[in-house]
Amino acid sequence: MTLRASIGAAVIAAAALVMAAFPFEYTSAEGVAVAGSTTVSLHVEGMTCASCKIAVRTALSKLDGVRNTSVDVANKSATIEYDPRKVTLQQLVDAVNRLGYQASLPAQSGS
Ligand SMILES: [Cu+2]
Numbered sequence: 001m002t003l004r005a006s007i008g009a010a011v012i013a014a015a016a017l018v019m020a021a022f023p024f025e026y027t028s029a030e031g032v033a034v035a036g037s038t039t040v041s042l043h044v045e046g047m048t049c050a051s052c053k054i055a056v057r058t059a060l061s062k063l064d065g066v067r068n069t070s071v072d073v074a075n076k077s078a079t080i081e082y083d084p085r086k087v088t089l090q091q092l093v094d095a096v097n098r099l100g101y102q103a104s105l106p107a108q109s110g111s
Helices: 004-023 048-060 089-098
Strands: 038-045 064-071 077-082 103-105
Touching: 038 089, 048 064, 048 077, 048 089, 077 089, 089 103
Parallel strands: none
Antiparallel strands: 038 077, 038 103, 064 077
16 A cells, blocks of 8 residues: 555655764764763863852753763863763853853863
């Protein structure tokens, strides 16, 4: 029956779309391909107290894909464990910057 055939075609098309939208290999901004989880330390300027620390940590935790965040005010850093398939490094930086702090990407260890 043609209806059944067209449903089958639609399912195949949908599957093809999903595969196209989610390529198998993910490459993070640092050029490191990671499966599921990666950790980055952002440099964060402007944090001065415990409230800043909580604000940054909370904002980061709200992002889908962020698993763990630890913020160190003294060292001006935020260490984030995240799933690069769900959230990008730029989104992490933006979340901190929206609060009024200045987050920057860590200097890459050169090759
Ligand atoms: Cu503060």
